[in-house]
Amino acid sequence: MMNCKEASQLMSQELDRKLSWREAITLKLHVSLCDGCANARKQVNFIHQACKHAFELNEEKK
């Protein structure tokens, strides 16, 4: 079982690279059992989506 620190590291790595299936599964398991990380993950994904969206809008203007 990974701890919250490892989970948060994987959450940020997941934005930059594809996680291995083992990493993805252990992260998923931790997030499903840990409310703190589930919330953190939602926020990370939301921020990432928002950034991506802003970037794409910027690209369209060129």
Ligand SMILES: [Zn+2]
């Ligand atoms: Zn946690």
